[in-house]
Amino acid sequence: MRAFQILIDGFAISALYALGATGFTLIFGVSGVLNLSHGAIMVAAAVAAWAAASILNVGTYAGALIGVGVALLTSFATYFAVVKPIQDSRRIPNEEKEIFVLTGTLLWGIMIQEVIAYFFTNNAKTVLPIVEGVVEILGVRTPRNEIFTAIVCCFVIALLWLLVNRTRTGKAVLAASMNPRGVTLLGLELTNIYVVVWAIYGILAGIAGVLLGMFLGVSSYSVGPLTASAFSIVVLGGLGSVSGSLIAAFVVGYLETLTAYLISPAYRTIPALLLLVFVMYIRPQGLLGRR
């Protein structure tokens, strides 16, 4: 009974983590950018969906769409206002661009967080779920919303796989992650590929954020922990490796659920952190990392 509960809850959480981390690792793989405003973009999506559905009464579907749209816009704003100027800057030496992108996106994330807190307060917000009610699986009472979350996550990740491996644009993205210079020699504009990747990232982060808002609820305080968990999942899986992130997301998700159910919810994040330190020590490039 309890084993099934852990299995089901853990799956939903893990799928959500996987969706959140995939976009994060995709951007790193293609453009070498670690976007520390990730959590802020997810929360912005969830709060926009909440505000549209609860204040403007546009309905849950339209609210979710607005949430994803806001995430897409925020993602583009992050790229054009923060990341691209740093990448193009001549005054910043190349070997220091990484730390500047980290600092810049971190500050940008704080700005988004503060704007959300200013207009919508720090209170936790739960987005109205698209599907309601409870259903019994293997003797476990499970909210339909939880199943919906897991299905949407898996579906979107499958769609992403198809996009990257089966379309021309996706192949260009894949090529850029392997060898950016080679791609430009083939006559593809690297900036266009980056824009595509940031668009994919925005949509993924938006969907993850809205689902998170429906499943667990968010507040502007979730920004830091969300970024940290995406960062640790991605590093655990190996920076830039999408399949590594998927595995790592499930490892972390189940480890957290197990700890929360079997020991105490207060210790929820500790085993995952210990595992992370352990993996860093014996295998610094992560589970499936390339470098």
Next chain:
Amino acid sequence: MASFFTTRLFFISFALVVIAATLPLYVSGYVLGLLTVAFYFGVFAMAWDLLFGFAGEVNFGPTFLIGVGAYTAGILNAQFGWSVYACIVLGALASVIAGLVLALPALRVRGPYFGLTTLVAVLMLQNFIVVFADLTGGEIGLTIPDVISINAGVNYWIALGFMTISAAILYGLSQSPIGLVLQASGQDPVQAGALGFNIVKHKLAAFIVSAFFSGLSGALLVFYFGTASVGTVVDVAVGVNVIVSAVLGGRRTVLGAALGAIFLIVAGEFLRPTGELATFIVSAVALLVVLFFPGGFLGAALSREARS
């Protein structure tokens, strides 16, 4: 090194310290209290800059070192009743040991992986403090019975003196041959190693020095506040402020980091009337500096001087 005493930078710094030392004679205790905190923060930022600006290691967890020093001092004083000065010394030592423990595995990895290891260290410390609430006071914080002094002026002078001495040592170190080796190993570890320098040893030394000053400053800050809490010395947000200070003031300048920290704390206070928007404005200004003056305040000033 002797030529340094005739440079403009030395005279400006010296004049600033002298002016700052006379402040208690004519400003209110409120301003002094604000600057006292800012000076301790300045030491955090300078210690961080030594590690990042020179050794090229992005330490996302300055608050791990600060927090260990602060909490060791606080616990020894509050739970075991040790004297203030013994607590401060032991706090700094504990921070050095924590720095060693963190540095040994962390220096095996580079770039973002190093950053994450240090970030995880902070999160672990935070969890540890909450889990062992009996010893550490948990989320509420630890109340510390003793203080160094209750006189605002004395506290201010201690902080100023401490920051000046730390700045002199850290700046001297950064300009010494050791600082050059560190800078070389940060920019190209392979080549620096090929020239016969022991990179790991130098980076470890930088880590220890950084940990010592962070821990000492953290311990002093705890005895100034009279309380140690996650929100003031451990939280990731505090670490972000330290990093932002160093980048604002100008990385690889050491002294700029202190300026950045003082600016950040004082600006935060001036913006208090704007309420919740204060953090937004400070972050926005910091982002603009990062985008348009990547050298920071001092970096921009120094390059202008070099050009003229």
